[in-house]
Amino acid sequence: MEKINSLQNAHVKAWKKLQTKKGRKQQGEYLLDGWHLVNEAVKAKVAIKTLLITAKQLATQPDLTKFPAVIEISEEVATHISATVTPQGVFALVTLPKAPADELAKLDLTRPWLLLDNVQDPGNIGTMVRTADAAGFAGVAFGRGTVDVHQPKVERAMQGSQFHLHLISTDLTTLVDRLHADHVPVYGSELNPQATQYLDVDAPACFGLVMGNEGNGMSRELLAQTDQNLYIPIKGRAESLNVAVAAGILMFGLYH
Amino acid sequence: MEKINSLQNAHVKAWKKLQTKKGRKQQGEYLLDGWHLVNEAVKAKVAIKTLLITAKQLATQPDLTKFPAVIEISEEVATHISATVTPQGVFALVTLPKAPADELAKLDLTRPWLLLDNVQDPGNIGTMVRTADAAGFAGVAFGRGTVDVHQPKVERAMQGSQFHLHLISTDLTTLVDRLHADHVPVYGSELNPQATQYLDVDAPACFGLVMGNEGNGMSRELLAQTDQNLYIPIKGRAESLNVAVAAGILMFGLYH
Known part of the structure; x- marks a missing residue:
């Protein structure tokens, strides 16, 4: 040896x-x-x-x-x-796996997808991938600004879930267009006056859910593309939820 | 100066x-x-x-x-x-605030309580306190084995939520007895054959929810005291959920 x-x-x-x-x-x-x-x-x-x-x-x-x-x-x-x-x-x-040229054409659209828009913390990313795995999602899309799938800390935080579901790295606006072409709704997660309480949504078997940056939320461009924008009602005085906790509540709340 | x-x-x-x-x-x-x-x-x-x-x-x-x-x-x-x-x-x-001798007698029992049994990671603890705040819980009880409320990393991770709800440090078996004395149900969180799917529980306005140690779960003694033991159904192949994510799903799932 x-x-x-x-x-x-x-x-x-x-x-x-x-x-x-x-x-x-x-x-x-x-x-x-x-x-x-x-x-x-x-x-x-x-x-x-x-x-x-x-x-x-x-x-x-x-x-x-x-x-x-x-x-x-x-x-x-x-x-x-x-x-x-x-x-x-x-x-x-x-x-390093090469994404097939027709990757977006061949997505599993029988189950939901999690879209990570400019998420920065490897621990949050890993936790969200684990949670998406547990919730039975088809896959997770890493948007351009999100930390790379194969970054060592991200790999470690995913704890093996990277091998259980489909991870893709892609431009998210292209992915949302692709989902829309198959009539798959895409939900944003940002508190604004037009937002819908997540429990009031009757999500179909396949949908996209976008989680945004820890500090700044989703990009404007992507927000404009979403079909509905969901919020989690805050009853207490916390300013916000941790992004991975919010993702967990939304994934299990929308898909069960 | x-x-x-x-x-x-x-x-x-x-x-x-x-x-x-x-x-x-x-x-x-x-x-x-x-x-x-x-x-x-x-x-x-x-x-x-x-x-x-x-x-x-x-x-x-x-x-x-x-x-x-x-x-x-x-x-x-x-x-x-x-x-x-x-x-x-x-x-x-x-x-350092001194807990009043009659602290357990004077608990707010109009809203739920989160009980932390031997939780070790300051980030997880802080995130759970923030989430309990956001979910409108009355307070969080730090059990004997759980990292101290005033540990600097725990203080930081709570991000101000420590001032929004009631935090107590106590023996959890004593607290559960106290809750039971007022007919407040206490839910454990451990996957075992007797466990109930969390969405099948119709929780009252006040209940206790116990989250256990990251690796070993709840203590046997406390588990024996719970009224029901809840589980979150895992659809995919993840072995487990992060404890703070699980706490978020349970808190928002039981109390909304």
Whole structure:
């Protein structure tokens, strides 16, 4: 088995760059960090190219025959390439999937879609993807301004749900046009005078639900495209709900 | 105005200790960090003893007459006593409120209560308190194992909602007995064979809802005391929901 101990190794330098969107695009790969995600990827039959593993983790997992290639790395290398402070010491190198040209034409429109418009916090994004998975949604669309699907902190926060539903990265106005072409309603989430209380909506089996930026809400352009704009009635004196909590209330409230 | 620049100053050492539960108990005080919390405390008429403020912040707020005492602190002192990496430079020193002996006898039982059983993550706790505020709950009870109300990260995460509803720290089994004495039902949240789908429950105006530990759920003892145990149906393949998201779905689902 190949062993890599030095931070000066060219592979290590390349893996480190996978923490950035530019690095992932240039190399056409991304990293999954930790056993939970690696195992979820295996279960989902994601094509793992190489497993990177420390001697300590190797000792606990003698059978790695399911991985096409395995490289032993030092603890120092593990810490260097991880986005966490105390990595477990196991990583999967995965080919960045290419979205098929006809991706938008082939969407599953039997169930709802969550649209993330310029959402910034990896924890919020990951929690919303997990919740969409739990609520039985078909998929989650990451809009242009939203943090990248394969950003390490986003990958970690999704806790495996990234392998359970369809994640797409797309221009959301194009996606809304696509949904409208099939008469799928799209709901915004912003409190304004025209907004409808979410419990007053009788949502069909397939709809789009847009969640906006933590501070600024949805973009004007997208808001103009929505069929209805929903609000959650605030009874107390809180100024707002956390975006992931609001998304959970709306997803389970509209689709059950 | 008194100025304190040195980390060796006895006041500074004392303020630093307010980051720990022991320090807060010994000194009978806690710190609020940042303008948002300080302003919410002022709005809520919380008795602030002293405002600690850097020269930079002082320049933006010439009128501090509403504070009984003001001490100018250096940026170094601000960073030292803050639990955040980049503090704003303003803190309020507040007397730790003493719970009245008859606190449990005088609870508002016209609206629901959220009970936190051994919840550990300050972000989750803060988000749940905000959500309880938004949902119009009467208050939130922090059980013995749950992180302290006045822990700096919990204070920050509550974003002012700590001043909008009644927060109590108590033994939860005692509180459940108290609620039962007034025929207030208490709902657990754990998936088990006896659990009821949350939408099948017709909750009264006042009820208790218990959220448990992130990894281990509710304690056995408390679970045995609940009237009904609720679950949120998972349609997809997510293993679980984030505790704060689950709390949001249950609070808004049961009380609207």
